[in-house]
Amino acid sequence: MKRRLSMGLGILAVAIAVPFASSTPVLANLQEAGEALVQQILQPQVKLALSAEKQVITTDAEGNKATAWEAIEGDVTVQPGDVLRYTLNSENAGDKPASNLVVTQPIPQKTAFRADSAKANGAELTYSIDAGQTFSAQPLIEETQPDGSVKMVPAPAEMYTHVQWDYSNSLQPMTTVRATYEVAVK
Template structure:
């Protein structure tokens, strides 16, 4: 069984302006020679908007298009959609997504739209290795070294491994949130 590994990249340009950041978002297309255009990736972003309605706080998601203005503290939700453009099932699809610069991953926010689930793992080393819970070695005051879970500020990538087949002409989604620094 051949594994298909794809990476969607958010083309983000950050330009600080009075504590605000402009994010330029574009569609990301998979360019993997193993799939030869069989799988197309699309990256969509939304910003969480909190409003007061009749004295109650409500939350909704606003799509970000083109150059969008975000501020430190804003929560963004990214959705990577992998479309199977073939007439046959694709097995063992793996989608990697970098955490955009200027943001921090929101712990436990990564999900998938697949009922059978996808194995979600994370990288803290620029996408070279992945683990369900990345760990780091920490030197204690007494000189001992312990292994502890890495802080989310170290997360660099999210990975979805779709073990079940992606049906012909079907699609899967990987979703995660980040907080703007």
């Protein structure tokens, strides 16, 4: 009978302590920290790696031109007209799919985006001409016509300030996607 009574009192103590524990700040914080840790463990872990290359055009003895890309590392001098290619690798190193992955890259100052140079496997491409505040597949600007009327026309690629890749499908664990774009030095 002693055993039943002590187990009964133990169960009663737990039943009383659980509501009390969740209302006690220290224990509630501990519970929140534990929940946050579990969520962190279950979250996707997307790693981003940005690299840049400079386009090099060579001419052989017969006058044939060949294009190659040299990695940019450390201090590199570029001249107006040089073409640079940026590559952004996005890897989901976690154990859970990464949904709603959107990657945005600014067009570096003193460069101009090269039209149709942005590529990405499986992403919807959009562009900004207002410092990344809004994005569109084809940004438009107002153009005044000879008769004084205003017409919306595609913005020139030189006006682009950002490029954005929206991966509508989830990025599965241990999967990498690659996005590239080119700019010309002004």
